[in-house]
Amino acid sequence: MNDLFSTTEPTEERATPSERRASRRERRRARRRRRVRTFFVLTVTVAVVAGIAFWTYPRVEEMITGGPTIETDYPGPGHGEVQVQIPDGATGRDMGAILVEEGVVATEGAFSDAFDENANAALIQAGTYTLRREMAADDAVAALLDPANRAEVTITVPEGFTTWQVYERIATVTGTPVQEVEQAAEDTEALGLPEAADGDPEGWYAPATYSFEPSDDAATILAAMVDQTVTRLDRLDVPEREREEVLTIASIVEREVNLPEYYGQVARVIYNRLDDRGGETNGRLQMDSTVLYGNGEVGGIPSPQETREESNRYNTYQHAGLPPGPIGSPGTEVIEAVLDAPRGSWLYFTTVNLDTGETVFAETADEQQAHIDQLRSWCDENPQSCGTTQD
Structure with missing residues (x-):
């Protein structure tokens, strides 16, 4: 009669020696697989935890210190001087890239954040600015909003000035040899001089106070003065022939x-x-x-x-x-x-x-x-x- 508690698998006592050896090998392989899985899980867990810590640490530090860390922004106030050209239509990120390249701010991100946080930042105008190196991003934005930092060349032409007086004034203000200014004036087509002038720019350099970029040459300056006269005559409806x-x-x-x-x-x-x-x-x-x-x-x-x-x-x-x-x-x-x-x-x-x-x-x-x-x-x-x- 069959034993009611019998099993189809041999027990340790009833197993043959070869069956017992096979069973022990299987148990060892199972233990190794469990160790491998455990190691893999631990490795992944450590990596994830490290990544989270790496991402959160600067932000936690920023919350604790009340500002960006030295790794993302300079503490300011900066040192020395550098002239920076801000092109027309530049965005906050564009400006940040330019300022990073010139050594003014530490990172584009720091400047972009400061730009976004300043309600007047959109009023920054294109032009050349004199800034410091290694400025705090907030200070850089404020400096770009300050007209005093515009590195402009201001030239005033009084009423009644003759051409030679205009050339001398340009040469004095810009440091350009007067001969170069006179040579630029000879290209009347580049100046936009109207045909009515018959090639003589006398009287066509409008009296006014002008602002130019340091990089503007004599031809650009003279052309702006001629254009101002043309604009005034247009506004006064003076016929071209007169x-x-x-x-x-x-x-x-x-x-x-x-x-x-x-x-x-x-x-x-x-x-x-x-x-x-x-x-x-x-x-x-x-x-x-x-x-x-x-x-x-x-x-x-x-x-x-x-x-x-x-x-x-x-x-x-x-x-x-x-x-x-x-x-x-x-x-x-x-x-x-x-x-x-x-x-x-x-x-x-x-x-x-x-x-x-x-x-x-x-x-x-x-x-x-x-x-x-x-x-x-x-x-x-x-x-x-x-x-x-x-x-």
């Missing part, structure tokens, strides 16, 4: 009187003299300022001999009509006065008080002589101030 004449008259007016209240009347004197071909002036402007310009001067009184020199094309005592072109760069106010000169029959004007600039106008030579006598009396009383008679 622009050279308007600039010429305006440049003379600006040199002849120094008070805007007289601009329009002096312009009317010029118009009247141009029309007076058969009258007292015989169509001659007889302006000291044009004679002086033709001699390469910008102030003073021409001598009687200078007013008789016919070789000077700008000598309006000898040559009827307008001179060959402008004698300087007129400002917007005087151009407007020339375009809207008041009605009147004046052929003469004289500044009778050189301290105040008081100027009187006359229709006849006799009236003009009386005004000249008035000026002479004033000069006798103020010899230290008397120097110019304008007619």
